[in-house]
Amino acid sequence: MTHFALKNGVLHAESVALPTLAEQFGTPAYVYSRAALTESLREFKDVLGGHPAGSGALVCYAVKANSNLAILNLFARLGAGFDIVSGGELQRVLAAGADPQKVVFSGVGKTAAEMKLALDAGIFCFNIESIPELERLNEVAGQCGKAAPISLRVNPNVDPKTHPYISTGLKEAKFGVAYDDALPLYRRAAALPHIQIAGIDCHIGSQLLDPSPFVEALDRILALIDQLASDGIRIHHLDLGGGLGIKYKADQVQPTVASYLTPLLDKLQDRGLQVVLEPGRRLVGNAGLLLTRIEYLKEGEGKNFAVIDAAMNDLMRPALYEAWHDINPVVPSAGTARDYDVVGPVCETGDFLGQARPLCVQPGDLLAVMSAGAYGMAMASNYNTRPRAVEIMVDGDQVHVIRQRETVAQLYAGEQVLPA
Ligand SMILES: Cc1ncc(COP(=O)(O)O)c(C=O)c1O
Numbered sequence: 513m514t515h516f517a518l519k520n521g522v523l524h525a526e527s528v529a530l531p532t533l534a535e536q537f538g539t540p541a542y543v544y545s546r547a548a549l550t551e552s553l554r555e556f557k558d559v560l561g562g563h564p565a566g567s568g569a570l571v572c573y574a575v576k577a578n579s580n581l582a583i584l585n586l587f588a589r590l591g592a593g594f595d596i597v598s599g600g601e602l603q604r605v606l607a608a609g610a611d612p613q614k615v616v617f618s619g620v621g622k623t624a625a626e627m628k629l630a631l632d633a634g635i636f637c638f639n640i641e642s643i644p645e646l647e648r649l650n651e652v653a654g655q656c657g658k659a660a661p662i663s664l665r666v667n668p669n670v671d672p673k674t675h676p677y678i679s680t681g682l683k684e685a686k687f688g689v690a691y692d693d694a695l696p697l698y699r700r701a702a703a704l705p706h707i708q709i710a711g712i713d714c715h716i717g718s719q720l721l722d723p724s725p726f727v728e729a730l731d732r733i734l735a736l737i738d739q740l741a742s743d744g745i746r747i748h749h750l751d752l753g754g755g756l757g758i759k760y761k762a763d764q765v766q767p768t769v770a771s772y773l774t775p776l777l778d779k780l781q782d783r784g785l786q787v788v789l790e791p792g793r794r795l796v797g798n799a800g801l802l803l804t805r806i807e808y809l810k811e812g813e814g815k816n817f818a819v820i821d822a823a824m825n826d827l828m829r830p831a832l833y834e835a836w837h838d839i840n841p842v843v844p845s846a847g848t849a850r851d852y853d854v855v856g857p858v859c860e861t862g863d864f865l866g867q868a869r870p871l872c873v874q875p876g877d878l879l880a881v882m883s884a885g886a887y888g889m890a891m892a893s894n895y896n897t898r899p900r901a902v903e904i905m906v907d908g909d910q911v912h913v914i915r916q917r918e919t920v921a922q923l924y925a926g927e928q929v930l931p932a
């Protein structure tokens with residue numbers, strides 16, 4: 513169910529009319545629905561809880577998708593764990609009340625300091641992506657007097673059929689270790705004194721709308737688990753990463769969590785493996801929108817532009833991947849639509865949030881850029897000295913500012929001019 517819907521001709525977030533938020537907090541603004549966040553996590557928990565192979569499963573929300581403390585705290589209270597990729601994300605999840613025993617640490621470039629931080633916190637598992645990283649973790653764990661729990665992130669070399677920038681499990685990817693190298697690497701890990709083999713991990717890519725590559729990846733990983741077992745190496749948990757896609761167009765159909773997970777869980781019956789998942793986009797993507805106002809309408813050469821007060825620095829997915837986000841008028845009007853490129857004020861030709869969108873709009877109108885809850889604010893920058901947007905959580909008729917709009921003074925607070 514969508515929690516962003518028209519009521520009396522005005523787009524609402526749950527029970528709150530978006531123009532009210534724009535008046536009170538200004539634009540651009542990220543607006544999230546608490547109910548949508550809760551429901552998306554519940555969908556995972558229901559499927560896992562309803563399947564024998566899902567008992568004891570851990571849903572580790574991929575913090576990179578949206579790292580606002582309020583969202584992390586909400587998920588932590590609902591029992592989620594977290595997939596982190598930096599010491600910064602670790603500190604965020606701890607500040608948000610996460611149980612460190614439910615934290616997995618992914619990423620190809622973990623520093624010794626980040627490893628120490630995670631060892632001190634007592635995280636669930638390090639997802640190891642190379643031999644040098646494994647050796648370094650062994651050393652750091654030795655210095656801390658600890659044994660570090662690890663999984664190897666293995667590339668099953670499956671084509672996820674998604675955008676090349678967000679497919680990660682092919683053998684040419686920088687992520688993980690090659691499938692054929694996994695066995696010798698596990699043997700190496702088993703011989704290291706400060707490493708404790710806990711699991712196996714893979715993540716094949718993001719925004720997958722066809723669940724079949726997940727099944728293919730699982731088959732390859734299970735074959736590896738069997739090989740490891742015959743080598744005397746026991747795997748306790750199986751981390752299948754994230755990657756389940758969402759619909760970015762109102763008329764698109766997204767796979768249900770059940771259609772993605774059930775075939776995987778069916779293959780895991782009687783294996784005694786704890787399932788770990790790292791969904792990011794699926795939990796937050798359609799729980800947020802970017803609210804923006806039209807500054808100007810401008811006629812170009814054979815084109816019309818709607819110049820808005822949000823830009824690529826607020827939501828860079830269209831500029832980076834030519835990603836599509838629906839752009840809806842907050843108060844739709846019945847007049848004749850014209851095609852507009854919806855562009856921001858940033859000095860880049862690639863600064864657009866949508867191209868050739870049929871809209872019937874006037875300067876001053878509000879637009880909602882939909883499906884912006886994942887990789888929106890998390891990837892925002894201050895390019896062109898643009899303070900990042902305010903973030904608002906709506907809960908029924910309650911409104912909470914969960915991140916203040918940045919000020920320009922904050923942007924240069926750490927800078928220093930040279931003495932005269
Ligand atoms: C290791 C890892 N886990 C989880 C995720 C989350 O992916 P998604 O947001 O597609 O669920 C990513 C990002 O692709 C990732 O790199």
Ligand SMILES: N[C@@H](CCCC[NH3+])C(=O)O
Pocket residue numbers: 576678718719829886887
């Ligand atoms: N940032 C990407 C997804 C990257 C996934 C991280 N491994 C997006 O906006 O779609």
